[in-house]
Amino acid sequence: MLEGILAGLATVITPIxxxxxxxxxxxxxxxxxxxxxxxxxxxxxxxxITYGFDPASGMILMAxxxxxxxxxxxxSSILINAPGVAGTVAxxxxxxxMARQGQAGKALAIAAYSSFSGGTIAAIFLLIAxxxxxxxxxxxxxxxxxxxxxxxxxxxxxxAGKGNVVKAxxxxxxxxxxxxxxxxxxxxxxRFTLGILDLIDGVSFLLLAMATFALSEALMAxxxxxxxxxxAREKDxxxxxxxxxxxxxxxxxxxxxxxxxxxxxxxxxxxxxAGATIASFMAYGMEQRLAGPKKAVQFGKGSIRGLAxxxxxxxxxxxxxxxxxxxxxxxxxxxxxxxxxxxxxxGIQPGPRLFLDNPEVFWSVIVSMYIGNVILLILNLPLIPxxxxxxxxxxxxxxxxxxxxxxxxVYFVSFNTFDIHLMVIFAVAAIALRLLDFPMAxxxxxxxxxxxxxxxxxxxxxxxDDSWSFLWExxxxxxxxxxxxxxxxxxxxxxxxxxxxxxxxxxxxxxx
Amino acid sequence: xxxxxxxxxxxxxxxxxxxxxxxxxxxxxPFQAEAAFTARxxxxxxxxxxxxxxxxxxxxxxxxxxPSSSKFRWGGAALLCALMxxxxxxxxxxxxxxxxxxxxxGGFVILGERRLWLILAASLPLVILFWALxxxxxxxxxxxxxxxxxx
Numbered sequence: 001m002l003e004g005i006l007a008g009l010a011t012v013i014t015p016i017x018x019x020x021x022x023x024x025x026x027x028x029x030x031x032x033x034x035x036x037x038x039x040x041x042x043x044x045x046x047x048x049i050t051y052g053f054d055p056a057s058g059m060i061l062m063a064x065x066x067x068x069x070x071x072x073x074x075x076s077s078i079l080i081n082a083p084g085v086a087g088t089v090a091x092x093x094x095x096x097x098m099a100r101q102g103q104a105g106k107a108l109a110i111a112a113y114s115s116f117s118g119g120t121i122a123a124i125f126l127l128i129a130x131x132x133x134x135x136x137x138x139x140x141x142x143x144x145x146x147x148x149x150x151x152x153x154x155x156x157x158x159x160a161g162k163g164n165v166v167k168a169x170x171x172x173x174x175x176x177x178x179x180x181x182x183x184x185x186x187x188x189x190x191r192f193t194l195g196i197l198d199l200i201d202g203v204s205f206l207l208l209a210m211a212t213f214a215l216s217e218a219l220m221a222x223x224x225x226x227x228x229x230x231x232a233r234e235k236d237x238x239x240x241x242x243x244x245x246x247x248x249x250x251x252x253x254x255x256x257x258x259x260x261x262x263x264x265x266x267x268x269x270x271x272x273x274a275g276a277t278i279a280s281f282m283a284y285g286m287e288q289r290l291a292g293p294k295k296a297v298q299f300g301k302g303s304i305r306g307l308a309x310x311x312x313x314x315x316x317x318x319x320x321x322x323x324x325x326x327x328x329x330x331x332x333x334x335x336x337x338x339x340x341x342x343x344x345x346x347g348i349q350p351g352p353r354l355f356l357d358n359p360e361v362f363w364s365v366i367v368s369m370y371i372g373n374v375i376l377l378i379l380n381l382p383l384i385p386x387x388x389x390x391x392x393x394x395x396x397x398x399x400x401x402x403x404x405x406x407x408x409x410v411y412f413v414s415f416n417t418f419d420i421h422l423m424v425i426f427a428v429a430a431i432a433l434r435l436l437d438f439p440m441a442x443x444x445x446x447x448x449x450x451x452x453x454x455x456x457x458x459x460x461x462x463x464x465d466d467s468w469s470f471l472w473e474x475x476x477x478x479x480x481x482x483x484x485x486x487x488x489x490x491x492x493x494x495x496x497x498x499x500x501x502x503x504x505x506x507x508x509x510x511x512x
Numbered sequence: 513x514x515x516x517x518x519x520x521x522x523x524x525x526x527x528x529x530x531x532x533x534x535x536x537x538x539x540x541x542p543f544q545a546e547a548a549f550t551a552r553x554x555x556x557x558x559x560x561x562x563x564x565x566x567x568x569x570x571x572x573x574x575x576x577x578x579p580s581s582s583k584f585r586w587g588g589a590a591l592l593c594a595l596m597x598x599x600x601x602x603x604x605x606x607x608x609x610x611x612x613x614x615x616x617x618g619g620f621v622i623l624g625e626r627r628l629w630l631i632l633a634a635s636l637p638l639v640i641l642f643w644a645l646x647x648x649x650x651x652x653x654x655x656x657x658x659x660x661x662x663x
Contacts, residue, residue, distance in 0.1 A: 031650075045650060045651070166565055166568050166569045166572070167517070167520070167569065169565055170524055170562065170565045170566065170569065173528075173558055173561050173562045173565060174524070174527075174562070176554075176558050177528075177531055177555070177558050177562065180554060180555050180558070184538075184551040186551075187540075187541070187544060187550070187551045189538060189539050189540070189551050190538075190539075191535075191538050191551060191555065192531070192534055192535075192538075192555075194534075215596075219589050219592060219593070222585055222588045222589045222592060222623065223584050223585055223586065223588070223589045224583075224584060224585075225583070225585055394625070395623065396620055396623040396624055396625035397620060397625065397630070397634050399592075399619065399623060400592075400615070400616050400618075400619025400620055400622075400623065401616070401634075401638075403592065403596060403619060404612065404615060404616060404619075407596060407599065407600075408612075408642075411603070412646070412652060412654075417600045417601065417603060417604060418600075420596065420597075420599065420600030420603070421597060421600050423596070424593055424596045424597055424600075427593070428593060431589075432523075433520070436516050436517075436519060436520040436523075437516060437517075437520070437576060438520055454554045457549065457554075458549045461548050461549045462549075466547060466548035466549070467548075468548070
């Protein structure tokens with residue numbers, strides 16, 4: 001293995017390949033910041049450019065673009081609450097409130113450090129465990145995937161404030177309902193399209209995320225004008241907008257979060273189809289539960305843990321998703337599917353033999369991931385104070401620009417003006433729900449997981465001859481479902497148990 | 513009494529029931545009707561779940577008062593929504609450059625910006641630069657001109 005790593009290092013550390021990593025990270029960050037253009041689009045745009053390249057150089061460029069685009073996506077999530085890709089939705093939950101409190105530079109710096117650490121730890125895992133993990137990921141069946149989606153849905157509890165569990169669950173159900181609009185993937189029948197042709201393909205994630213997060217947030221800012229006191233406070237806060245300083249206590253708080261989220265993110269990323277989105281939501285939910293009652297309240301209001309966890313996990317999951325691609329030839333996500341296409345176009349067949357037939361490609365991609373992480377950090381840290389100044393624009397200018405980038409980001413994907421009108425409808429509905437104090441995040445989580453959950457459940461039923469017994473007969477499925485049930489039920493039971501114990505103690509005190 | 517939660521619960525209940533009613537209109541082929549999982553299964557399960565959760569919220573005591581809406585700027589938000597709808601209607605016939613410039617200028621003016629130099633500086637160069645970036649660098653074709661000027 002050491003020989004392979006050294007060979008990979010030798011391939012990557014040539015002037016031309018280092019240039020590829022730098023160019024990839026820079027272009028990726030830039031494209032990722034534009035709403036609507038995520039890693040998939042960024043890599044797809046690179047394919048024609050890399051045709052004439054040596055395979056290792058081409059893959060190194062694409063890996064750089066991949067990381068850059070993910071970091072760029074986090075930037076728009078943090079600054080304007082516009083998560084362009086599903087993997088950065090959870091980043092906005094605490095990143096955006098931090099930016100609003102005048103800590104945009106700090107939030108971007110935390111995102112950069114977390115992404116770097118997550119990517120680095122995952123790259124080390126990838127070096128050590130790639131071949132053996134591939135076998136584990138193969139043992140996952142559709143029944144287990146269904147259970148994993150259910151486990152992902154339990155992150156809903158993390159968005160439920162005090163006494164808001166029912167509301168959070170209702171919003172998750174609403175998201176699941178929206179995910180059923182369009183053509184049913186297995187049976188090919190239309191559902192809830194109301195005879196509108198434009199709804200045959202369903203509602204896109206990007207449209208829903210932009211409408212319910214970016215558009216509704218911008219419109220809420222218009223609807224609820226700030227008081228003089230708020231304006232004065234914001235002005236004071238803007239003096240430190242570009243500051244990236246983290247106190248020792250904050251770093252101390254982040255370190256264990258990054259460690260846990262890297263491990264979780266990497267292992268979720270290894271499973272084909274699960275990917276960065278589920279990893280980021282699960283890391284967010286896990287950290288909220290581990291934070292303790294005092295810190296847990298800060299989640300959603302600008303918590304450092306709440307920002308570091310999903311950022312670390314989504315980057316770690318991106319590295320993890322290379323395991324099935326490189327070792328089995330199975331793309332774990334849309335992005336790695338495009339990379340698979342690129343590899344095939346170079347005449348390289350990913351799979352168990354890649355390790356033997358083209359070791360320079362295998363190892364150079366893994367090593368370039370690490371180098372890409374370092375370069376991304378070096379490139380982006382100096383730019384953060386300037387990027388953060390975007391928020392210093394007056395609201396009269398900033399809000400129409402946010403509306404424009406959100407609308408055009410969705411329009412450029414489909415070139416269908418119906419999408420613009422649908423966004424307005426969703427944004428108005430989101431404002432009504434926000435005024436009624438319903439959280440938006442569980443809806444997006446339900447929407448993201450809905451399609452995958454239904455597909456895996458149906459596949460599991462077909463494989464098991466329409467019998468539901470797989471839910472309790474297959475140990476892995478059963479185990480994951482039990483964990484999911486415990487995560488949902490235990491926090492609900494805690495107040496009752498505490499009260500009962502207190503009553504018993506009181507009674508014992510009186511008796512004694 | 514109608515609290516904020518109860519209004520939300522009633523809206524969600526109505527939505528769930530409407531969604532459930534529509535789920536019966538999902539077409540099923542004869543051989544699919546007997547299957548354990550059809551295209552209707554998930555929607556109908558979600559209908560039940562949505563209705564039950566709405567009822568739980570409806571019957572829960574308390575539920576928060578409505579926020580005072582007297583200070584809300586409904587007019588500004590409504591005008592921006594109308595502007596977005598007009599942008600959707602106009603982006604094809606007017607072309608990207610004119611429609612987007614008008615959209616941004618309209619947005620700035622609705623929000624109270626009156627400095628002409630700032631309005632023009634924040635709209636026209638950005639629109640042209642963005643168009644050039646998308647078409648010339650990233651290779652995404654966007655029709656720049658209105659219908660009557662196209663060849």
